[in-house]
Amino acid sequence: MTPQHPERHRSWTGFCLAIVVALVGAAGGSSRAHANPTGATPAAHALDAYPPMPAGAGVVASPAARAAAAALSRGINFGNMLESPREGDWGLRADDAFVELVGGTAGFTQAVRLPVRWSNHASADAQAHIDPVFMARVESVVNKLLARGVTVVLNMHHYRQLEGNPLDPNEKAVPAEVVQPRFFAMWKQIAERFSGAPPRLLFELYNEPHGAMEPLWNDFASRALRVVRASNPTRVVVIGPHTWNSASALPKLVLPADPNLVLTVHNYEPFTFTHQGAEWVNPRLPVGVDCCDAAQLAKMREMFDLAVSESRRFGYPVFVGEFGAYEKAPLAARVRYLRAFRQMAEERALPWMYWELASGFGLYDPAARRFRPALKDALFGPR
Numbered sequence: 001m002t003p004q005h006p007e008r009h010r011s012w013t014g015f016c017l018a019i020v021v022a023l024v025g026a027a028g029g030s031s032r033a034h035a036n037p038t039g040a041t042p043a044a045h046a047l048d049a050y051p052p053m054p055a056g057a058g059v060v061a062s063p064a065a066r067a068a069a070a071a072l073s074r075g076i077n078f079g080n081m082l083e084s085p086r087e088g089d090w091g092l093r094a095d096d097a098f099v100e101l102v103g104g105t106a107g108f109t110q111a112v113r114l115p116v117r118w119s120n121h122a123s124a125d126a127q128a129h130i131d132p133v134f135m136a137r138v139e140s141v142v143n144k145l146l147a148r149g150v151t152v153v154l155n156m157h158h159y160r161q162l163e164g165n166p167l168d169p170n171e172k173a174v175p176a177e178v179v180q181p182r183f184f185a186m187w188k189q190i191a192e193r194f195s196g197a198p199p200r201l202l203f204e205l206y207n208e209p210h211g212a213m214e215p216l217w218n219d220f221a222s223r224a225l226r227v228v229r230a231s232n233p234t235r236v237v238v239i240g241p242h243t244w245n246s247a248s249a250l251p252k253l254v255l256p257a258d259p260n261l262v263l264t265v266h267n268y269e270p271f272t273f274t275h276q277g278a279e280w281v282n283p284r285l286p287v288g289v290d291c292c293d294a295a296q297l298a299k300m301r302e303m304f305d306l307a308v309s310e311s312r313r314f315g316y317p318v319f320v321g322e323f324g325a326y327e328k329a330p331l332a333a334r335v336r337y338l339r340a341f342r343q344m345a346e347e348r349a350l351p352w353m354y355w356e357l358a359s360g361f362g363l364y365d366p367a368a369r370r371f372r373p374a375l376k377d378a379l380f381g382p383r
């Protein structure tokens with residue numbers, strides 16, 4: 001069964017507009033007036049407890065950061081599990097049956113990105129106390145993955161109020177004035193809880209910052225990194241650009257001075273192909289779109305080339321943290337897309353993590369308990 005999640009939104013027009021703005025901005029043109037992110041006017045001192053890091057010039061990636069990025073190699077997202085409003089709401093749980101597909105000697109991959117919606121499991125005040133049951137649940141999944149030798153990217157996903165988006169069903173609102181400080185308070189707890197984990201655990205500060213987060217992002221990433229560094233002085237931390245982690249926004253990303261960083265981008269180009277029929281894209285994109293003609297390949301390549309050149313400019317490695325084609329696209333075209341994607345990534349030595357394991361983009365059919373061979377082979381079979 002395909003989990004339905006009509007409540008999720010990725011506004012196609014908004015996405016295009018944001019890309020245009022990012023490109024114009026990168027070219028030196030734009031200044032954009034941004035609405036107040038949370039609808040509130042947080043007191044100027046609300047974030048004083050979370051000062052930013054010094055800005056970074058001349059700091060480049062450590063060997064540990066380079067090794068961590070390389071270890072991601074060819075990975076998978078455990079999507080629609082722990083980042084749904086409550087685990088199970090989108091039809092999947094982070095079950096042992098999924099964990100057992102990865103790592104060890106027989107696993108199809110050795111790298112997992114674990115999206116987590118912390119914000120719906122934390123108190124509605126500025127301290128954002130994370131529910132101990134939920135914290136223990138996430139920790140148990142992380143520990144099982146780590147015990148199988150997997151490299152894990154643990155992130156924060158879908159903090160809707162911080163994005164300025166409507167809440168999903170089963171989410172509770174928090175007062176506007178605590179929306180921003182909660183982001184840092186949650187990172188403090190997550191970082192402290194996992195501070196003893198092996199270096200194979202990476203933190204990713206936020207999935208696809210966009211909307212209200214866009215004007216805040218460089219500052220927020222810097223403050224959040226400082227929070228993390230208090231308990232995890234050298235853990236590798238993943239940071240992507242705003243505009244849904246589009247490579248086109250990398251020129252606007254300002255990184256703190258820290259050698260243990262890795263960059264991430266998401267590449268869903270050609271979007272009208274990969275997201276055809278997706279219920280959370282508004283307006284819904286027509287189905288029946290094929291892949292991959294010369295123009296579509298050029299679009300994919302453009303994002304890869306930008307990611308590579310920006311990665312060199314920054315001096316940090318980059319990986320593609322999400323890509324994929326939704327199940328409404330014709331299967332043969334999805335396979336062609338995956339093969340083309342993989343070839344482009346591998347030609348540039350870019351690690352990637354497919355979105356996702358067992359839901360609407362899924363490589364794996366959870367009802368039949370087996371992989372969809374054509375999709376899995378396109379990514380993990382011989383090239």
Ligand code: BGC
Pocket residue numbers: 008010157207208322355
């Ligand atoms: C979002 C998912 C979405 C996927 C593809 C992810 O970043 O978290 O909800 O299905 O992108 O659009």
